[in-house]
Amino acid sequence: MSDISAVEIEAAREAIAGFLEPTPCLRSRPLEERLGRPLWLKCELFQQTGSFKPRGVLNWLASAADTRLERGLVTVSAGNHGMALAWACGERGIPATVVMPEGASPFKVEACRGYGAEVILHGDIRATWAHANQLVRERGATLVPPYDDPYIIAGQGTVGLELLEQLPELDTLICPVGGGGLISGIGIAIKYARPEVRIVGVEPAGAAALKTAWDAGGPVELEKVQTLAASLGANRAGEHTYAASRRVVDELVTLDEEGIAAGAELLITRGKFYAEPGGAIAVAAIAAGAVSLDGSACAAAVVSGGNMETGELLKLLDKLP
Template sequence: MLSLEAILEARPRVRETSRHTPCEYSHTFSALTGAEIHLKLENQQRTGAFKIRGATNRIATLTQAEKDAGVVTASAGNHAQGVALAATRTGVDSKIVMPENAPIAKVKATKNYGASVVLHGVDYSEAAERAHEIEREEDRTYLHAFDDPDVMAGQGTIGLEIIEDCPEVDTVVVPIGGGGLISGIATAIKEQRPDVRVIGVQAEGASSAASSLEKGELVTLDSVDTVADGIATRSIGEQTFPIIRERVDEVVTVSDPRIATALVQLLERSKTLVEGAGAVPLAAVLFERFDYDEDEVIVPALCGGNIDMNMLSTVIVRGLVETGRYLKIRTVLTDRPGALEDLLDIFSAHRANIYGIQHDRTSRDISMSDTEVEIDLEMRGHDHVEAFLEDLRSEGYEVDVLV
């Protein structure tokens, strides 16, 4: 099983390409939760995520013959960039297989770091199958994204930094995809400070670790569905599972709407951009997915910031919906002069700000003397939304909430 010694040995290798990222106290999230929150900002890492650590350590352990033959791996994006940069810096040829729906920004970044990219499959598991075929066809060394002790040791250097920068820590919260990150961090922390809790967090739509722990054996999901593409794996690793079982105190899950809410709050309140997987640990804290005490010192590990801009816009809107700050409604008006003005008087009375209005007189679902109206609105919270909708309906409008 992975040891603290292996992580300490990895540290000087990892320093060659990675940064010692900040662990910053957050006034905002401490006030919101009552705990003392320190954010481990691994989204500020080179390549935008923690994966550069494990990739660097693994490539450093290759023989010269393996380096000459080149490497191959599969990744949803962050491991891809880490391998690409680490390989390029050491003169090793790298080929990366990424799912066909991988974020465009991550695909472009991987190519820019010097790797050749193959798009294959609907998720990480299918991409990995193709990568193993390339491994056999081209005699390359396969660099596993998480189920490799050298990769885990590299990721474990984050745990060393947390203990050094926040020695008063009580609880560390870590996202789980395949389990390499939390295996490394948990080992680094538990072998130095066994009193510190390590909490793992998964997206509800990719909860293989939670399911495996519940059943006492590795569980492979049929599919995954989450905004947190960086942790969208159907199974944790054969080598990471026993480490998680032994060294992680609890594994919880969070829903995509809560992930979106945490991401928006990080953007708005802390001016910190993360991807879905990076928001998962904070979401678990904000929505109290595990028990913690007032004034407890908690470090959520924000593991990455590589989010596709199209996905970012979708997640922001979803986060605003979840906090009652964005509303889209549909109603039907009599097609006569002044009907829209009467409706807008109610909007004005409630100070509901209009983003856009769409009229449709051609819908088959309405009378030929009516018009259907869809309206996008900026609101000020759930209470504002409820009062606004109640007033509309009391005035006789039939209102459908679309988002």
């Protein structure tokens, strides 16, 4: 599958339907009072393993020949993708290794191990990629990309299909962006059926991999990644996600650390959604005024993950003015 279309996303929904339930779209009146407008929340933090990531992983596994699985799977992850792969492989008895940066969330490290995966902590995000590729060569294992793969992107696009059914009047969608797999898949699904819907991506200013790629005309490796929103800490946009996002994303904005922290705190305290900073960034961008919803009659924000331990919550609160 060299390109991704709505056909592949529909096929992905069939492939994962027996394993995952759709997530709800909800509203929070106290949150809306603070924002000063209605806002639907697509609650991917309620998905298996606490994020949208199992969608792509399960679709990838459904496409993979047995010969690609027999020597095990290896991936690179700050946590959520690794947890999804560990869970899915644990269900099927497939050996999985997750290579994570040394500063990864202890909560996510232990979750990956709890699902049965081998976890290797190795350097920063650049070093994790080098080590993962080395393991693939040494073991004859198969690398499962965290975002830059057509089957992964198509799986994430099933979020878009659910949104179309849950919110037929949707006119604006705001989505977190790390490597770009989620917004690419959602954008493809939504734009095929409703090309007039405005798709807005939000990245951390300290990990603006997709915005950098847009500005450069193609994926570029970031020299440094530093953000509270660790789940969005990709150091490079993918070839597939760059191409897809240019087709289906209308706007791409970045948000600083204060804005991310304030928005996450708002979503937790007023919205009552225990979202991690990366999962809360779409709401945070609205609260900070980085994304305008003037003229929108039906807007939604994706809350992409909720895997945060108390230590990370305290770090978030320390960022508040």
